[in-house]
Amino acid sequence: MKNPTIEGVIIQPLKIIADELGVVLHMLRNDDPVFEKFGEVYFSEIKPGSVKAWKRNKNQTQNLAVPSGEIDLVIYDDRQDSTTRDSLFNCTLGRPDHYSLIRIPPLLWYGFRGRGDAPSLIANCSSQPHDHATSEKIHPESDLIPYTWPT
């Protein structure tokens, strides 16, 4: 796991509690320093090799974890006043070796690609409920972002 190189992005390892009946996986508590406000919790499944990108939201902070499977996550910063403007960040999230929480502040572009040979599940505990009016989406191969997704 690389250290975040994008202003406002935080990654923190999450606990997996062993249990012979099935593990328990932490994600986010209201007393965690990374927690701001609860807007919505929902899941996005991604098929192996498929790419969901690029997305950004004007207002929402996204808090992502991957409790099932594994993904490659890429973040791109084109915020005008950011100290890390034009930076790309990528990491692997998921189980068993990369079970972490990643906080993505508003206005960053992000996308992810499913790894492995089964669908992966991304949980998002965002600071505001989803609102089409504040969400944007561009094509994964858009020239606006200097990253090429593997095929």
Add this chain to the structure above:
Amino acid sequence: MKNPTIEGVIIQPLKIIADELGVVLHMLRNDDPVFEKFGEVYFSEIKPGSVKAWKRNKNQTQNLAVPSGEIDLVIYDDRQDSTTRDSLFNCTLGRPDHYSLIRIPPLLWYGFRGRGDAPSLIANCSSQPHDHATSEKIHPESDLIPYTWPT
């Protein structure tokens, strides 16, 4: 899906949004009438045929959904002042046919059993962060609860 027969328990169907890259699964928003307060979101995996039971919490409301796999959930009411005291409720939760949110208020005993042939994932978005001091657990075969888990 049976209708809840236990005071304070609510089940509501959740949306699965089709997408050829992988579905999106709703769980809980802060403007949903069932939402009280955000305490914690975490996951519990359960192996096929395994039983995690019985648990109850003095203060927490549990909001459960099963975004991966399928479980049988059983709830038992021994609350002294409940209009449904001594009632048992059971239902199947999970995908593809039973993707619902279930709200379990404090002081109810509950437990679940994994179905299918792979581990299932239970998400809990509870009203308070987990606290050992307010949590209780008794053996799945305890005589205190008139329910026998299948073996």
